[in-house]
Amino acid sequence: MTKRFAQPLVAALTLTLSMGISAANATLAPAPVYSQTMLDVVTALQQGHYNQVAFDDSLSSAVLDQYLETLDPERSYFYTSDIAEFEAYRNQLDDEILAGKSNAAFDIFNRYQQRRSERIDYILTQLDHAEWDFSLDESLSTDRSEAPWPVNQAEMNELWRKRLKSAVLSLKLADKTADEARDILRKRYQNQKQRMEQTKGDDVFESFANALTHEFDPHTQYFSPQGSENFEINMSLSLEGIGAVLQAENDQTKVVRLVPAGPADKGGQLQPADLIVGVGQGADGAIEDVVGMRLDDVVSKIRGPKGTIVRLEIIPADAADRQKRKVISIERNKVKLEEQAARKRVLELTRDGKPFRLGVIEVPTFYIDFAALQSGDPNYKSTTRDVEKLINELRSENVDGLVMDLRNNGGGSLREANELIGLFIQRGPTVQIRDASGRVDILGDFDPKVVWDGPLAVIVNRLSASASEIFAGAIQDYNRGLIVGNRTFGKGTVQTLQPIDHGQVKLTHAKFYRISGDSTQHRGVEPDIHFPSLYTVEEIGESSLDRALPWDQVRPVRHGRFPSLSPFMQQLIDRHEQRTAQDPDFVFMRKQVAHLAEQKDNSMLTLNEAKLRAEQERNEAWMLQAENERRVGLGLPPISQLSEADDDLPTDDQGRPINPEAEAILAESGQILLDLIDLSISHTAAAQPLRTPALSAE
Structure with a gap:
């Protein structure tokens, strides 16, 4: 299945999907300013991008394919004959780009305008006159990313007849009447037609320029002046x-x-x-x-x-x-920065009748108040300063171990990731950064102070990215603690914004590497012990993006290591699996993951109302049964409908609903840390005590 190119920084996108086009009776042409702009984009890519890509026929071919996928990702607008006609551009786009031209892009787009307008007119006509028989055994493919383009109008009309029928049926199953469904869809397509007429040349040029930048990597992007304004608005x-x-x-x-x-x-x-x-x-x-x-x-x-x-x-x-x-x-509200700060709690567990207290520090993001720091404010706020304070507070509460919770932490300040690692090691390198020229810089901790030298576990998930991966990778490379959870996001690249006369370019200019020499890019950090996750690597994460820079290695950095955790690892995994095999929350999560995987394997959607309703009822019954099995296992009363499950969720001290699966993962992470404490105590005399901060040279 072809992955979609999607920049996640909201409104900067203008034409990555088939939304912005002009009316069929109007054409758009390149403005004179686009020539220099294209040359500026090319210069930025050639001089500043980490990935060196030759401007040749191979790139030309890839840009054409990407541009067509950008405009028509589901292959439902262009005809086979259109695609055959566009083949004339396959080996020409690189020459046009280097000459500052975008004529071919506008020619293709104007044809797309025509086809899009034809489809909307067809849909609006169908909505006025068509009747649908939902008792027929028809189906529609939900993934046409690799399907052939329609050969003729009859085939195209049949595809769109089924798409419209599916949309009507979906609304009908959402308790809309036939008339309400018609009104909703009529308004949807009339709005699309109106937006088609508002498309400007900048939109087309931006779309084509991004088909080019995407061939370098998915985080590199050109913003038109309007796109730049939207990007900055969304950042601020x-x-x-x-x-x-x-x-x-x-x-x-x-x-x-x-x-x-x-x-x-x-x-x-x-x-x-x-x-x-x-x-x-x-x-x-x-x-x-x-x-x-x-x-x-x-x-x-x-x-x-x-x-x-x-x-x-x-x-x-x-x-x-x-x-x-x-x-x-x-x-709607404005996020208070203090609410994004690291926070602590104490997790109380019992093992063999003995109580244990584990400190938990949740780090939502890696933050620092640069303005306060630069002004000389001695009390400037930062992740490392806050975590150090929290650790000292937890130490005074006599906790037996520490859990660092980095779930959903998308990153932030590299400086803070580096300094946070320093709270757990005496000194040493923490991360390597390689630029486009191949030069490697090494960051490290040079402060011998260790704030926490006791048992440590770090929880990560698929949404732990960038700075979170640097922290988790370093803890793992030093054998300083256990990493539990899920494979992290895999974003190991660094971007910078470069203004040009007509907009700006966001460029990937460097790459992160662990001190082991492994990149965090693409593969992320693999935990020592895995938990079930609804986020699959095919849908979320760097590896789900086309043209993501590959995983690779640089030379490892000489660094010390704490005593190896390898002697304990298999026992830790075995204990975890035995414990969670009967844990109601983990049983529920594993069932849910397997069930969703089965559903996603089916790419055909029935257009038969009775069958689709039956599928819905089966799925809802399955979810209700699975939820009630979980609740009974936890000693909770069963529910009669799924909506009741959200009504009795407890809340934390900030009024946020507590997700039971998230809590189960935290509790199990604590149990694993207790396993580590237990095994380290009972280990042979040859093993180093877990609290010993001494490092062995490598």
């Missing part, structure tokens, strides 16, 4: 609204991640990989369909004044039934 306002980073995926809006301590994060109802299909204003405003809407338009509808309510109609990522929707309410 990233802590306002609901606190969610979104991206466009096909005709839908996908949640990439939640801003720690933001309104969506606190609400606990919106999760990464959820799809947003509708937006409503206020507590009772009508839900507006946003399927097929440009990403920046969706973002503008979700944004709003602090204290107001926005309602989102979503398809949850963990929904076994991808037709099932639910509406959630979020109060």
Whole structure:
């Protein structure tokens, strides 16, 4: 299955999906400014990008394929004859790009305008006159990324007839009447036609330039002047609204991640990989369909004044039934930076009748108040300073071990990741950075002070990225503690913004490497002990992105190591598996992961109403049974419908719903740390005591 190219920085995208096009009777042409702009983009790529790519026929061919996929990812607009005609450009685009030309891109786009307009007109006509028989045994492929383009109008019409029928059926199963479904879809496509007429040349040029930049890596991007403004707005306002980073995926809006301590994060109802299909204003405003809407338009509808309510109609990522929707309410607010700070708690566990107290420090992001630091404020706020204070407080509470929780931590300050590692080791290198010229810089901790030298575990998941991966990788390379959870995101690249006369270019200019020499790029950090996860590497993470830079290695850095954890590892894994085999939460999570995998393997969607309803009922019954089995195992009363499961969730001290699976993972991480303490005590005299901070030279 071909992966989608999707930049997750919200409204900067303009044409990555088939939204922005002009009317069929109008054509767009390159403006004179695009010539120099293309040359500026090429210069930036050649001189500043980490990945050196030759401007030759191979690149030309790849850019053509990427541009066509950008415009028509589901191969449902262009005909086979169009694609055959575009073949004339396959080995010419590199020459045009180097000459500062984009004529071919506009020619292709103008044909796309025509085909898109034809399809919308067809749909609007069908909505006025067509009737649908939902008792027929028809089906529709949900993945046409590698399907052949339609050969003729009859084949194209048949594809779109089924797509429209599927959309009507989906709305019907969402309790819409036939007339309501027609109205919703008519408005959806009329809005698309209106937006088509608003497309400008900058939109087309930006789309084509990004087909080029994407061949270097998925994080490199050209922003037009309007795109640059949107990008800067989203960066500066990233802590306002609901606190969610979104991206466009096909005709839908996908949640990439939640801003720690933001309104969506606190609400606990919106999760990464959820799809947003509708937006409503206020507590009772009508839900507006946003399927097929440009990403920046969706973002503008979700944004709003602090204290107001926005309602989102979503398809949850963990929904076994991808037709099932639910509406959630979020109060818009501005994230308070102090709420993003590291925080602590004490986890109390019992082992063989003996009580244990484990300190837990959650680090939502790697932050530092640079302004306060540069002004000389001795009390400037930073991750490392806050964590050091929390560790000292936990030490005074006589905790037996420490758990660092980096789940969903998307990164932040490299300086803070480096200094945080220093709280757990005496001194030594922490990370390597290689630039485009091949020069490798090594960062390290040179302060011999160790704030915590006791048993340590670090929890990570698929959304732990960048600086989180540097921290976890270093802890693992030093044998300083156990890494538990899931394979991390795998973002081991560094970007910078380079202004040009007409917009700006975001460039990948360096790459991170662990002190072992392994890159964190693409593969991320593999935990010592794995937990079940709903986030698959095919859907979330660096490896899910086309053209992601590969994993590779540099020379390892000479560094010390704490006594190896290898003698304990198999016993730790065995104890974990034995314990969780009967744990109701882990049994539920593993069942859910397996069930969702089975659902995703089926790429055909039935258009038979009775069959689709039966599938929905089976999926809901399965989820209800699995949830009740979990609840009975935990000594909780069973529920009669799934919505009740959200009603009795406990909340933390900040009023956020406590996710039972997240709590189960934390508790099991604590149990694993207790296993490590137990095994280290009973280990042979030849083993170093776990608290010994001495390092062996390598």
